[in-house]
Amino acid sequence: MRKYTLIAGGALVATAMTVTACSSDSTSSTSTASASASEGFGGPGGGGPGGGGGGVGQTFTAVDLDTDGVSAGSANTAAVVPVVEAFLATLDADTADTVSYDFDDTQARTTWSNFPQTAVPREGVVLGDLTEEQQQAALAILTTALSTAGATQDQDIQTADDYLNSLGGQGADGFGSLVDYSIAIYGTPSTTEPFTVQFGGHHLARNLTYNGDSVSQTPQFVGTEPTTFTADGTEYEPLEAESTAFFSLFDGLTDDQRTAAEITSGTFDDLVMGPGMDNGQFPETEGLAVSELDADQQQEVLAVLQAYVGDLSTEAAQATMAQYTAELDQTTIGWSNNTGPTDENSYLRIDGPSVWIEFINTRSQSTPDIHYHSVYRDKNNDYGSSNIAG
Structure with a gap:
């Protein structure tokens, strides 16, 4: 689980460990941005000033969230709930506890990133810590919640991590379709009460919040390195x-x-x-x-x-x-x-x-x-x- 640090004013922040080699990722910075935004990042290979090296300074703080988002509706909540329940049913008590959070744990819910797990550990459980049956049950949630295009994109982004890992050397070691991606569930799956499915890792963040007929798919981060590649004879x-x-x-x-x-x-x-x-x-x-x-x-x-x-x-x-x-x-x-x-x-x-x-x-x-x-x-x-x- 994420470690939280008490800072001045009594706020809790989740701190990310230093990254020494990753595939160029950082968060926002502009020429007019604050120093904390532009100087605190600059992960290896790009992102902030200097590029090519340095640490990660991402922090995640609790925010006020209500359940009144303006959704266009037509959510397939009734289809998502049973597959989330089926996934949870495959887990032992300790793993289920690791995956499950209170819906109002807004600090955990907003902890997502484009960095790999080694730089910014995610909430929930890493896919690689699940059995194959449990992994398939977790991915079934995404194939139900997402379109074919969305679910395929998730798989292709994960494959890009396997490709990066195959390159070896600085900035490539430690990636992978299982080691870099986690799943967490916030609240109790329900057709009438709000809950969230959070899935993500390097270059991917899916935050899917359901509340009856309403659904939110944002914030949503997608990325890829490289932009195109060939693995096992297939072009991605x-x-x-x-x-x-x-x-x-x-x-x-x-x-x-x-x-x-x-x-x-x-x-x-x-x-x-x-x-x-x-x-x-x-x-x-x-x-x-x-x-x-x-x-x-x-x-x-x-x-x-x-x-x-x-x-x-x-x-x-x-x-x-x-x-x-x-x-x-x-x-x-x-x-x-x-x-x-x-x-x-x-x-x-x-x-x-x-x-x-x-x-x-x-x-x-x-x-x-x-x-x-x-x-x-x-x-x-x-x-x-x-x-x-x-």
Whole structure:
């Protein structure tokens, strides 16, 4: 279980151990960010100033969460509950205790990261500590809660960790599809009361909160290093849908539109609203209004949204897409640094009344080229809450 440290003011923070070799991961930093955001990170190979080395300074503090998130509904809660119960039934008492948390343990619920387990240990139980039967029962939760595309992406991101481990050497050792991923359950699975399934590890965070017909799939982090690879004769591109849609959207802008879409408040070397950024304060809106795009370009925006929202089970994803589509005229797109698919620090953003999505090409250590980080949040439904405050 996570170790908590008492700090001034009586607050508890979860502290991450120093990382000496990992695949470039960090949290938010911009040229205008606070020193704690930009100097405390810079994990090996990229992320913060200096890149290539250093420690991890991520902290996770308890926040106020309610259960009134603005969900579009159509959750498949009735299907998810029995598979969560079936997973828990495979566990002995000690393991079940390790996996299970109170729903109101908001500090644990917000402990997710893009770093590997060796840098930021996750709540719950590591897949590698489960039997094969238990692992399959845990993964059955994801195949039920997510769409085929979402569940496949999870598997492909885990396979990327196996690939990194096969490379060996600095920045690659210690990864793996079993050792880097954990599952935790918050609350009692119920069709009427709220509960959360949390699954994640290196380059992956799924936070699935159910409350009757309501569901939240955010915060959601997906990433991959490398962006493409071949393992056992199969080609993998875990973020193909997200990257293709995003880069196509920005490639199709006119020169005037591109100028209008540029974010001028700062430059970015990683995500702004990544792990640990749970105070509910999003940056001021910048960029180009989607209402200024033509019909084809607006369809490109919807394609980006679908690539993320579509990770959820079908009916809930369709309901959420309808909500975001209705808000499209109040949504903006923005970019900073670069917009090319292979350019370092290409930073792309969609910002709406509800939806917030960021995508960046960040430096790598284990592999020679850039790799992807991306986060999807819902301003009114993260963790199933409408009122997030530190």
